[in-house]
Amino acid sequence: MEEFLQKWTDQRAEKLGGDWDGTQEVEQGLVAFQTLLEYHTDIAFDFFEAWSMRNIFAIPPDLPIVLPHQENLDLTAMAECEQGLTDEIEQLRRKIDVQRKLRRVLNPQLSVLQHPSLDTLATLPHKFDTMYDTCSSVEPLDAATISTLTQVELSEPGKRxxxxxxxxxxxxxxxxxxxxxxxxxxxxxxxxxxxxxxxxxGRAERLRKAIEVTENTVVALTELICCLVEFFFILRMWRFAERKQWAILAFIPYFGAVVFNLVYLRGMFEHPCFPDTLVNFIWLYLSYAFKVLSDGVIAGTMIWLLYHRSRGTRERGKTIRVIRNLMYWSFSTGLILWWGSKFPSFNPR
Structure with missing residues (x-):
């Protein structure tokens, strides 16, 4: 109806022309018509509900109700009989479960009887019968032929x-x-x-590997000594630095360098003659990387403190102390690196 009225409105607007627009009137009429229909529908459903409750669902008490699947059944059985029937049903269910399990077990076994080789084996009895009949029809050999055959050496051409x-x-x-x-x-x-x-x-090879492990262990111990020196300077940073987080940032890579050094030494001592060179050398390089990162944080922090404190005349004493610590740190690090260069590093193969 809404589409029909909309088309009628468009056609009337084309005929009359101008500013005439009946869309609003059509919408208002549709709303009013819908409201009227809903009102009458509500009244009709109320009458239908009242009539249904009074007539259809009003069942007399003397009228028995029996469903089709319950027809001719005796529903006055005692509880003992019901329990017996329940037990019988449970036993039947168990038997069905057992039969299903047996079927699942036997089905894969039946597939063996359908193997392709059985077709070949089925033809063997017939072939044996044919061979037996053929051998039975051959005439037996005399004594002279048998003695002659036993003295002949069988040899095939082309074989040794x-x-x-x-x-x-x-x-x-x-x-x-x-x-x-x-x-x-x-x-x-x-x-x-x-x-x-x-x-x-073999003895010379084992001796060479033992010497290489010793040299590499000396290098790792040198790195541990360098880590101890760095720990001393980190403590100095913690005492004199205004910002303690710089010392914490220097301690994190320092701790990683110490851990990797210890892992490297543990691998060397566990395999003194035949070390796992590739794995151990990875730990040593990781220790180098973390130590360089820690050295960079220490040097940057000291330079920043030197610049910050040199701006005021009152902090001259602390500035001199920072310069002295920086010189100590540079000298000790250079000395340890020079000492470590005297020992050849391990060459992984």
Missing amino acids: SWESTKSGYLKWATERLLAKAKEGEGGSGEVTNLVDRMEQV
């Missing part, structure tokens, strides 16, 4: 003697053993010398 007969194989194996025994008597001295040289090379 040890591939054809048992006696040929035994002869060939005996000749090989005798040849090896003769070669062993003449070359025993050369084999002994070769074994001795291999043992000497």
Whole structure:
């Protein structure tokens, strides 16, 4: 109805022209019509509900109600009979579950009977019967033929003697053993010398690896000493710096360097002769990286303090102390690095 009225309004506006617009009147009429329909619908449903409750759902008390699936059933059974029926139903359910489990177990076993090889095996009895019949039809050999065949050595063209007969194989194996025994008597001295040289090379290789581990351990201990010196300067920063967070920032990479150094030393002592060079060398390089980061934080903090305190004449004493600490730190770090350069670092292979 709304679409019909909208089309009628558009057509009337085209005919009359001008500013005539009936959209508002159409909407108001539709709202009024809808309200009237709802009012009458409410009244009709009220009458229908009252009539239904009074007539359809008013069941006399003497009228029995029986559903189709309950027809001809005796619902006056006692509780004992009901319990017996419940137990019987439970037993039947258990039997059904057992049968289902048995079926799940037997189904995979039945697939074995459908194997492709069974088709080939089924043809074997017929072939055996045919072979037996063929052999039975052959005439037996006489004594002269049998004695002649036993004296003939069977050999196939293109094969060696040890591939054809048992006696040929035994002869060939005996000749090989005798040849090896003769070669062993003449070359025993050369084999002994070769074994001795291999043992000497093995001892020299173990000694070289032990020396390399010792040198690398010295390098790691040098790094630990450098970490102890850095710990001293971090304590000095904590005492004289106005901003304690700089000392905390320097301590975090310092702690990482110490941990990686200890892990590196532990790997060296666990494998003194044959260390896991690649893994251990990674820990040493990580220690170097964290130590350089800590050194940078210490140097930057001291330079910032030097610049900040040099701006006032009252802080001259503290400035001199900062300069002295910076000189101590530079001298000790350079000395430890020079000492560590005297020892060759470990060369991972």
